[in-house]
Amino acid sequence: xxxxxxxxxxxxxxxxxxxxxxxxxxxxxxxxxxxxxxxxxxxxxxxxxxxxxxxxxxxxxxxxxxxxxxxxxxxxxxxxxxxxxxxxxxxxxxxxxxxxxxxxxxxxxxxxxxxxxxxxxxxxxxxxxxxxxxxxxxxxxxxxxxxxxxxxxxxxxxxxxxxxxxxxxxxxxxxxxxxxxxxxxxxxxxxxxxxxxxxxxxxxxxxxxxxxxxxxxxxxxxxxxxxxxxxxxxxxxxxxxxxxxxxxxxxxxxxxxxxxxxxxxxxxxxxxxxxxxxxxxxxxxxxxxxxxxxxxxxxxxxxxxxxxxxxxxxxxxxxxxxxxxxxxxxxxxxxxxxxxxxxxxxxxxxxxxx
Amino acid sequence: xxxxxxxxxxxxxxxxxxxxxxxxxxxxxxxxxxxxxxxxxxxxxxxxxxxxxxxxxxxxxxxxxxxxxxxxxxxxxxxxxxxxxxxxxxxxxxxxxxxxxxxxxxxxxxxxxxxxxxxxxxxxxxxxxxxxxxxxxxxxxxxxxxxxxxxxxxxxxxxxxxxxxxxxxxxxxxxxxxxxxxxxxxxxxxxxxxxxxxxxxxxxxxxxxxxxxxxxxxxxx
Numbered sequence: 425x426x427x428x429x430x431x432x433x434x435x436x437x438x439x440x441x442x443x444x445x446x447x448x449x450x451x452x453x454x455x456x457x458x459x460x461x462x463x464x465x466x467x468x469x470x471x472x473x474x475x476x477x478x479x480x481x482x483x484x485x486x487x488x489x490x491x492x493x494x495x496x497x498x499x500x501x502x503x504x505x506x507x508x509x510x511x512x513x514x515x516x517x518x519x520x521x522x523x524x525x526x527x528x529x530x531x532x533x534x535x536x537x538x539x540x541x542x543x544x545x546x547x548x549x550x551x552x553x554x555x556x557x558x559x560x561x562x563x564x565x566x567x568x569x570x571x572x573x574x575x576x577x578x579x580x581x582x583x584x585x586x587x588x589x590x591x592x593x594x595x596x597x598x599x600x601x602x603x604x605x606x607x608x609x610x611x612x613x614x615x616x617x618x619x620x621x622x623x624x625x626x627x628x629x630x631x632x633x634x635x636x637x638x639x640x641x642x643x644x645x646x647x648x649x650x651x652x653x654x655x656x657x658x659x660x661x662x663x664x665x666x667x668x669x670x671x672x673x674x675x676x677x678x679x680x681x682x683x684x685x686x687x688x689x690x691x692x693x694x695x696x697x698x699x700x701x702x703x704x705x706x707x708x709x710x711x712x713x714x715x716x717x718x719x720x721x722x723x724x725x726x727x728x729x730x731x732x733x734x735x736x737x738x739x740x741x742x743x744x745x746x747x748x749x750x751x752x753x754x755x756x757x758x759x760x761x762x763x764x765x766x767x768x769x770x771x772x773x774x775x776x777x778x
Numbered sequence: 779x780x781x782x783x784x785x786x787x788x789x790x791x792x793x794x795x796x797x798x799x800x801x802x803x804x805x806x807x808x809x810x811x812x813x814x815x816x817x818x819x820x821x822x823x824x825x826x827x828x829x830x831x832x833x834x835x836x837x838x839x840x841x842x843x844x845x846x847x848x849x850x851x852x853x854x855x856x857x858x859x860x861x862x863x864x865x866x867x868x869x870x871x872x873x874x875x876x877x878x879x880x881x882x883x884x885x886x887x888x889x890x891x892x893x894x895x896x897x898x899x900x901x902x903x904x905x906x907x908x909x910x911x912x913x914x915x916x917x918x919x920x921x922x923x924x925x926x927x928x929x930x931x932x933x934x935x936x937x938x939x940x941x942x943x944x945x946x947x948x949x950x951x952x953x954x955x956x957x958x959x960x961x962x963x964x965x966x967x968x969x970x971x972x973x974x975x976x977x978x979x980x981x982x983x984x985x986x987x988x989x990x991x992x993x994x995x996x997x998x999x
Contacts, residue, residue, distance in 0.1 A: 428944065429907050429912065429941075430905060430907040430908055430941055430942060431794075431908070432794055435794075435909060439909065455825045455854045456826065466910070532852060538851075538852025538853070539825050539852055539853070539854045540826075540852055541826075595825070595826065599824075599826040599827065600826075600995050601794055601942065603907070603941040603942055680995075683995070684997050687997040756852075762996065762997055
């Protein structure tokens with residue numbers, strides 16, 4: 425068994441990225457993800473990598489564009505307002521079909537918002553991570569250990585599909601400490617015949633480009649990309665079902681909210697209320713099939729989020745409005761409590777029984 | 779072992795070594811012994827899981843809290859109040875919970891001239907399960923860096939090694955060996971090993987300080 429150590433979420437993400445072969449990190453500090461940069465600054469020089477604190481978030485994401493185009497594993501990280509600044513670069517990464525990993529440890533918004541935890545960037549990450557017809561892979565782990573395993577998978581999938589992958593965390597997950605183990609995985613670099621890493625006069629030169637002079641060429645490129653998206657939606661969804669086989673009320677929650685919801689579901693079960701939890705691990709692609717299966721016996725569905733209910737629409741669409749879908753959430757840095765979720769479960773179950 | 783503590787107790791160490799939880803436990807123990815206790819949050823590094831979160835418990839126990847003006851708020855401004863200056867040397871037992879690493883210790887240096895006027899206890903808190911301090915050799919430089927930044931000297935080492943809820947008796951015993959080696963390397967005596975309350979009875983030793991876990995997430999019971 426690998427050695428167990430105690431790490432903050434942010435530190436574990438940084439260490440996992442290094443172990444996944446990332447040697448190029450470009451960042452800019454912002455609470456509550458600053459530990460990622462601080463950790464990279466300490467560790468990268470020791471493993472022969474490049475840590476660079478850019479002059480801004482915009483500079484950092486454009487450095488990622490350059491590094492990704494050259495074919496290396498590159499990463500940047502920020503929190504909500506900083507991610508907004510990066511969206512232009514993210515769109516360029518998508519337009520150039522470049523793989524990379526982007527970390528968003530969300531805080532309250534909109535605007536400068538606040539430094540306390542939040543999940544209010546769900547729509548930005550899953551619907552419009554940048555301008556244009558575009559998607560990125562969005563992973564939402566719920567434990568420090570799962571953040572580690574997701575980071576490994578995200579670098580692989582980003583390269584497989586040649587697109588950015590975002591880890592959508594929240595301040596709680598970034599700041600909390602939990603025991604972790606790092607998998608002993610040998611990283612095999614993916615062949616990147618498209619990389620702009622020097623042709624040595626042996627092949628035609630590569631170009632990383634998102635500008636198309638003819639509209640029909642651009643349309644063709646977008647259609648090709650959407651075929652890839654369809655394949656991802658069919659094969660790459662991930663979710664965890666907990667006590668869903670016979671549930672009367674199904675809770676849907678991801679990230680730190682799912683930890684709170686899970687605690688409420690366990691108490692509800694102990695009190696005789698048949699509650700269950702469906703926890704999306706990928707937010708794009710959204711795990712529709714997994715959700716439908718988990719909701720089979722449920723009379724009611726409750727979505728719990730640290731936002732004004734940004735995931736509710738996706739839940740409604742996946743379930744095709746087939747049953748009542750309720751929402752419990754807090755925003756602006758306020759975190760729901762297990763007791764609150766439990767009360768809501770009881771209210772819903774009571775109403776359903778009448 | 780707590781009778782070796784002075785009125786001024788400084789709790790410092792590597793980032794995430796468990797300083798806030800240990801400070802709370804020390805405050806509660808000394809308060810239970812009937813001492814007037816002030817707990818000061820001097821952490822200018824960490825945004826979450828702060829002493830300020832425990833105000834209701836502190837007030838109930840009669841522990842006076844000094845916390846940065848904007849702690850736990852949405853404002854990322856580590857402003858300290860002037861109250862610590864006023865409290866030092868006034869007879870209270872003052873526990874100072876310092877931010878991690880030398881980064882956090884610079885704020886402590888601001889108070890060094892006043893602290894040096896009377897005897898003080900400065901505890902180096904170490905958790906050998908933290909990734910960057912897994913061995914005594916890795917932990918020792920943090921001790922030196924914090925001393926340089928704070929312009930104060932550690933008087934003792936406190937072994938706070940834990941893996942949160944997963945800590946076993948064996949883990950603690952192994953960590954005590956490392957703590958003793960760190961003590962040998964640095965010349966600072968080991969004051970005690972802090973152990974989760976439910977685990978402490980399995981370690982019948984004199985140098986064990988049982989601690990409650992107060993710093994935790996909402997879903998931990």
